[in-house]
Amino acid sequence: xxxxxxxxxxxxxxxxxxxxxxxxxxxxxxxxxxxxxxxxxxxxxxxxxxxxxxxxxxxxxxxxxxxxxxxxxxxxxxxxxxxxxxxxxxxxxxxxxxxxxxxxxxxxxxxxxxxxxxxxxxxxxxxxxxxxxxxxxxxxxxxxxxxxxxxxxxxxxxxx
Numbered sequence: 001x002x003x004x005x006x007x008x009x010x011x012x013x014x015x016x017x018x019x020x021x022x023x024x025x026x027x028x029x030x031x032x033x034x035x036x037x038x039x040x041x042x043x044x045x046x047x048x049x050x051x052x053x054x055x056x057x058x059x060x061x062x063x064x065x066x067x068x069x070x071x072x073x074x075x076x077x078x079x080x081x082x083x084x085x086x087x088x089x090x091x092x093x094x095x096x097x098x099x100x101x102x103x104x105x106x107x108x109x110x111x112x113x114x115x116x117x118x119x120x121x122x123x124x125x126x127x128x129x130x131x132x133x134x135x136x137x138x139x140x141x142x143x144x145x146x147x148x149x150x151x152x153x154x155x156x157x158x159x160x
Contacts, residue, residue, distance in 0.1 A: 035103045042100035046091045
């Protein structure tokens, strides 16, 4: 059995982020997942549920639970999107924006503490590893063999 090289350290680091967030004074009164969603929204701006799902790779039911809790705390608001009334846009409320800014500043402070001990190349290497993790469970579908591709004349006529 090969020793795990990344998973345990990744888990430990994720847990440490949660502990750092829990140490905020006054307390944030958020789960780690809720805190990360707020930090994302304050940095990226309003987002659709689909965008949040893509950014965090939560199960849809998990993301819905987070949104329900954040909405119950009056930190976010879900509104139907103009272009597609079946989908929702997530907006920070004024109190949500204030708390999200606190969360973001707390996470900035943690990053600053870590960056005191590593160089820019270390950060770039870590980002590269984390991006590989993000792609690891979404294998690219191979292109169909040329013999199975629609003919150009069929594509032009709308037939495949």
